[in-house]
Amino acid sequence: MQRRSTQGVVFVHACPKALCQHVDWALERVIGAPVSLSWAEQPAQHGAYRAEVAWTGATGTGAKLVAALKAWPMLRFEVTEEPSQGSDGERMMYVPGHGVFRAPMSANGDLMVSEQQLRHLAATSGSGESFRHGLDALLGAAWDDDLEVYRHAGDGAPISWLHQVV
Template identity: 60%
Template sequence: MSTRGSTRGVVYVHSSPSAVCPHVEWAISGTLGARVDLKWTAQPASPGQLRAECGWRAPAGTGAKLAAALKAWPMIRFEVTEEPSAGVDGERFCFAPGLGLWHGRTSANGDIVVGEDQLRALVSMTRGGESLAHKLDELLAASWDEALEPFRHAGDGAPVTWLHQVG
């Protein structure tokens, strides 16, 4: 496999009903073009739900494709990260039931990057400190972090399976 223009990232499925797990694997497999067999474990933060993680290596932009494929199941919680690569910012996608999909660019150390145009738009459409703080929280995914944090900690120390896109 050529690694030219490739990057890597991780898919974190924080919670999924067991009946949906095969569909999640198929979605990831279809996006990466390689069979995926995730190691599902119980999600202590949500009894009856399962969790899994997998690392991936594929062309830049694959993180967005993975997130688009996974959001088809609105009952799952997931995050997809894509590391920065030559000429391309990193990305982070978060999905939580009731909140939907959030997307942001990330720096090399994983911080969310808020661009100049985003800041100008934010300042021009808000009046007052409380409104500005709320909109800034939206840009920084505060609600998604709050919703996903208990599920993240429940997965500490879990095994990660590394996958590579074929072709």
């Protein structure tokens, strides 16, 4: 049986200096190859550092990367996994106090909400406002709102590539 391959990106938006090497090691364990991220100061949070790395690996690697990183509840990060044959893409975000948000992602990077999710939301929403709040929950608005300032601080940062050993 041939393993399906995909790719994605890990965005570590905010990490205390003392954990940077531990994050490298955690990614290394998942990818199965040496990892040395290029850490830069995160201007959106004093004392925090940021890094981005693109990866290739088997389908499901994105979820494994999230599981490895959420061991440190003070991190802020996102992991994307692009669609591959037979699998939707995903975006997973982690914010302290909110935990992990996970949603399917289209080929152009949009989060996808299913017909059944929308039908349930429409059936259970008592007002337009509760529908809007429910839609925000389905789209991970609380995570996006928190991470947006960190994302802008990293615009233009270089990205390295990690290749999973298969």
